[in-house]
Amino acid sequence: MATSATTPQMARPQGRASFLSRAFSADSLARVVAFSAATCILVITALLVYELWSHSAISRAQFGLKFLHTSTWDPVHDDFGALPFIYGTVMTAFLGLLIAVPFGVGAAIFLAELAPPKLSDAMTFLIELLAAVPSVIFGLIGILVLVPLLSKVVPPIRDAFQGHPPVFFSGSFIGVSILSAGVVLSVMVAPYIISVSREVLLAVPRDLREAALALGATRWETTWQVVVPFARRGIMGSVFLALARALGETMAVTMVVGNTPRISASILAPGDSMASVIASQFSEAIGNLYPSALIELGLVLFGITIILNGAARLLIIATGGNAAK
Amino acid sequence: MLKKFSAALAAVAMVALGAAGQTLINAGGATFPYPMYSKWFNDYKAKTGVAVNYQSKGSGFGVAQITAGTVDFGASDMPLTDMQLKDFSAKRGMEVLHFPTVLGADVPTYNVPGVTATLNFTPDALAGIYLGKITKWNDPELTKANPSVKLPAKDITVVHRAEGSGTTFIWVDYLSKISKEWEMKVGRGASVNWPAGLGGQGNEGVAGTIKNTENSIGYVELIYAIQNKMPYGNVKNANGEFVQASLASVTAAAAGAAKTMPEDFRVSITNAPGKGVYPISSFTWLLIPEKISDPAKKKAITDFLGWMLKDGQTMTAPLSYAPLPKEVIAKETKAIAKIK
Numbered sequence: 001m002a003t004s005a006t007t008p009q010m011a012r013p014q015g016r017a018s019f020l021s022r023a024f025s026a027d028s029l030a031r032v033v034a035f036s037a038a039t040c041i042l043v044i045t046a047l048l049v050y051e052l053w054s055h056s057a058i059s060r061a062q063f064g065l066k067f068l069h070t071s072t073w074d075p076v077h078d079d080f081g082a083l084p085f086i087y088g089t090v091m092t093a094f095l096g097l098l099i100a101v102p103f104g105v106g107a108a109i110f111l112a113e114l115a116p117p118k119l120s121d122a123m124t125f126l127i128e129l130l131a132a133v134p135s136v137i138f139g140l141i142g143i144l145v146l147v148p149l150l151s152k153v154v155p156p157i158r159d160a161f162q163g164h165p166p167v168f169f170s171g172s173f174i175g176v177s178i179l180s181a182g183v184v185l186s187v188m189v190a191p192y193i194i195s196v197s198r199e200v201l202l203a204v205p206r207d208l209r210e211a212a213l214a215l216g217a218t219r220w221e222t223t224w225q226v227v228v229p230f231a232r233r234g235i236m237g238s239v240f241l242a243l244a245r246a247l248g249e250t251m252a253v254t255m256v257v258g259n260t261p262r263i264s265a266s267i268l269a270p271g272d273s274m275a276s277v278i279a280s281q282f283s284e285a286i287g288n289l290y291p292s293a294l295i296e297l298g299l300v301l302f303g304i305t306i307i308l309n310g311a312a313r314l315l316i317i318a319t320g321g322n323a324a325k
Numbered sequence: 326m327l328k329k330f331s332a333a334l335a336a337v338a339m340v341a342l343g344a345a346g347q348t349l350i351n352a353g354g355a356t357f358p359y360p361m362y363s364k365w366f367n368d369y370k371a372k373t374g375v376a377v378n379y380q381s382k383g384s385g386f387g388v389a390q391i392t393a394g395t396v397d398f399g400a401s402d403m404p405l406t407d408m409q410l411k412d413f414s415a416k417r418g419m420e421v422l423h424f425p426t427v428l429g430a431d432v433p434t435y436n437v438p439g440v441t442a443t444l445n446f447t448p449d450a451l452a453g454i455y456l457g458k459i460t461k462w463n464d465p466e467l468t469k470a471n472p473s474v475k476l477p478a479k480d481i482t483v484v485h486r487a488e489g490s491g492t493t494f495i496w497v498d499y500l501s502k503i504s505k506e507w508e509m510k511v512g513r514g515a516s517v518n519w520p521a522g523l524g525g526q527g528n529e530g531v532a533g534t535i536k537n538t539e540n541s542i543g544y545v546e547l548i549y550a551i552q553n554k555m556p557y558g559n560v561k562n563a564n565g566e567f568v569q570a571s572l573a574s575v576t577a578a579a580a581g582a583a584k585t586m587p588e589d590f591r592v593s594i595t596n597a598p599g600k601g602v603y604p605i606s607s608f609t610w611l612l613i614p615e616k617i618s619d620p621a622k623k624k625a626i627t628d629f630l631g632w633m634l635k636d637g638q639t640m641t642a643p644l645s646y647a648p649l650p651k652e653v654i655a656k657e658t659k660a661i662a663k664i665k
Contacts, residue, residue: 074518075489076511138525143533174482174538176523212429259487259524270523276487280526283383284489284515286409 056296095182104193112201139255189242200234354387354400381599402491404591432557452504457521482544483522580650
């Protein structure tokens with residue numbers, strides 16, 4: 001009896017030790033899993049670049065740097081230049097952010113600081129729903145609703161300049177244009193800005209708000225001079241997310257941008273974007289050079305996304321230094 | 326419990342056996358004839374048990390996949406060029422056969438406020454508009470062909486397809502035939518470097534842009550125009566008649582071309598000669614390798630071709646496809662024997 005009773009007593013510390021060692025191994029296991037997940041992302045990105053690089057070899061050999069600064073896109077005579085598409089991608093994304101950032105940040109401030117919590121939660125749910133709408137739906141709304149609407153609204157605004165509109169807002173307007181694509185993009189990316197910025201603003205410590213209010217700051221001063229600067233990094237992060245989405249958006253842009261590979265000074269003119277032309281032409285691209293040129297466009301798009309994101313990040317670091325003073 | 330399990334196992338085994346007994350053909354290519362093909366493949370499966378898995382991803386996809394040998398047959402709205410044929414025989418060590426299945430056509434559609442009559446278009450007018458040389462609706466080339474219509478002195482907005490498509494190929498193939506300048510400057514292809522106008526995404530994109538834009542013109546597939554009740558113009562054919570596209574006038578174009586048809590069926594029938602011919606018409610083709618090593622697949626594909634040329638041709642009208650003329654059917658039926 002005595003021996004049989006000691007066995008479980010002996011076993012207990014052993015079990016405890018093995019639990020500890022299990023906990024330790026779970027810890028290192030978690031480390032391995034998390035590390036490999038992080039590595040996976042890097043490996044996938046590297047493979048992506050490698051694939052784009054190797055499959056665009058024919059086009060790179062043929063055109064070299066000329067690809068980046070010429071404007072002809074002629075699949076019949078195998079002459080390809082990416083400049084109009086680069087311009088279109090950057091311009092539509094820029095316009096989209098120009099509209100979406102003030103609206104998005106404004107809405108986030110309202111939802112986080114001013115709106116009653118119930119209303120804020122309900123509205124956030126709806127806004128996040130907006131982010132889940134497939135982009136082809138935005139494209140269809142763009143072509144069926146927005147384009148006819150803009151063709152009514154824009155010409156009177158242009159004509160209000162009495163014959164001297166600024167050059168970027170001049171010329172004939174058919175509806176499909178860089179401007180329309182920018183407006184559709186702004187609606188598409190705003191939910192990202194709102195949703196992420198709201199979370200970031202809500203995460204600002206209560207103490208800061210209370211301290212500011214206690215010093216006699218008004219609600220608005222507290223929000224604008226204390227809460228928003230504190231959350232600035234997170235808000236900028238949401239803008240990056242929006243920028244990335246705007247640069248890569250395909251369906252919605254191709255449906256309203258006019259698909260014309262030309263560079264015009266006016267945003268009322270039709271244009272085209274890199275993602276749009278790849279999606280449009282890849283399935284029917286025959287031969288060796290043509291598909292290769294489309295893949296090189298993908299490579300350029302990748303490069304531009306990196307450059308713009310890097311530039312934006314540098315901008316934050318630079319302005320962050322000022323704010324610290 | 327065990328009984329249930331073995332019953333389930335037996336059911337799975339039966340399904341697996343059933344699948345193994347059935348011939349599965351992989352195919353892919355053109356989107357334009359897809360509604361017709363999907364109806365054919367469905368009916369043929371119900372009749373014979375032969376299943377065809379068709380991926381409608383575009384003519385370029387069909388050509389690429391059949392050349393790589395990843396599908397049993399391809400489909401395309403444009404015949405292979407000589408270079409593509411060479412590429413095919415270099416890669417596969419045999420020839421590829423073209424089999425026309427149905428006919429399609431492109432129609433000019435427009436939105437000119439105040440004009441309700443069906444407009445007449447001469448070849449020169451269409452080429453001029455798409456080259457960006459005719460820029461006003463009251464251009465003499467247009468008013469001459471439409472003496473009873475009052476055309477406005479407004480700028481023409483030209484719309485074309487944005488994405489590469491067989492529809493565009495038919496349109497620019499026609500323009501290349503009737504205009505030397507077009508052939509030299511722009512040429513033929515699923516997408517081209519357009520001298521004028523803006524691009525709409527798909528038939529619906531072109532149709533939507535035209536609907537929203539006053540004084541615009543574009544081209545869509547005949548089937549799309551019929552199904553969406555869009556107005557479309559008459560086009561002057563090689564005989565000098567203004568003809569509106571219809572299933573009959575499109576089939577007539579193929580019949581007119583049948584006499585001079587080459588043995589490999591690679592023929593463009595745009596601007597075909599003959600009375601009552603609609604000039605912007607085209608075949609669409611199945612691309613079948615000359616040698617099929619699997620005897621079951623070979624039998625399935627040749628039987629399907631025979632069925633498609635006989636029973637299949639009676640099903641085209643409800644889906645608004647123009648059937649093949651009987652001269653072409655007779656020629657193709659003979660050509661099936663070329664598959665080894």
